[in-house]
Amino acid sequence: MNLPTLTKFFTTATHDRWSQGLIHPGWNKLHQDLEYANKPFNDDVTVAEWRGYGLDFNKYTGDIIDYPDLPEWVLPIAEQTGLDNIGASLYRMNPGCILPNHSDTYQLYKKFHNITHNRIFRVIVFLEEWASGHYFEVDGTPITGWQAGYWVGWHYDTLHLASNLGITNRYTMQITGTYD
Numbered sequence: 421m422n423l424p425t426l427t428k429f430f431t432t433a434t435h436d437r438w439s440q441g442l443i444h445p446g447w448n449k450l451h452q453d454l455e456y457a458n459k460p461f462n463d464d465v466t467v468a469e470w471r472g473y474g475l476d477f478n479k480y481t482g483d484i485i486d487y488p489d490l491p492e493w494v495l496p497i498a499e500q501t502g503l504d505n506i507g508a509s510l511y512r513m514n515p516g517c518i519l520p521n522h523s524d525t526y527q528l529y530k531k532f533h534n535i536t537h538n539r540i541f542r543v544i545v546f547l548e549e550w551a552s553g554h555y556f557e558v559d560g561t562p563i564t565g566w567q568a569g570y571w572v573g574w575h576y577d578t579l580h581l582a583s584n585l586g587i588t589n590r591y592t593m594q595i596t597g598t599y600d
Contacts, residue, residue, distance in 0.1 A: 438558045438574035443500065443545060445569035447493060451547050451591050454491065456483030456512045463525050470520045480520070482513035482590075494593065501543055501573075503597025505533045511544075513590040515553070518583040526576065529596050540576035543595040545569065553586020 431441040461467055461480040470480070485491075486509035498508040507529050513519075526540055544556075546566045556563040558572055558580040574580060584590045 437578040440572050443569045456485055458483045466522050475520050482511050482517050485510040498595040505598045507596040509594045511592045513584040515584050515587055521579050521581040523577045523579050538576050539598050543571050543573035545571040545593040547591040551586050551588045554590045555583045557581045
């Protein structure tokens, strides 16, 4: 599978269904003092599957800021991916939050951009240095020890999961776009 080439996002490795790299973290701590809101996970079938495995939690997602409430510094960063039909959000995962293994549905993204194809690529950018207990996994590969500006991107249906078993919030920027 040919993954998109991200323009100003320096790619350090490309795998079959995902890639990783770095971008300069010029945002400092601007993301910390914003008003995040919790939205429930948008796929009831997946939530029922998680509960069937015994993963029964009150909240499966962290807190989010998305369009139109994003600060002005987010979209210029997202546009550096070179993807088309850019959508972005900021995400705060509080201690004790987990998001079990899943693939994204892109329901709102597809509706907003009137997209019917699956040439969708998602990127998360870690906004701060890794802290103990912060965990991410994509396509069965564990990711820890990141630095601010480290990113991971994957093709639309790639399985991934996240958790925060630490004592500090875990902040990411989520960027979604399409490619030819």
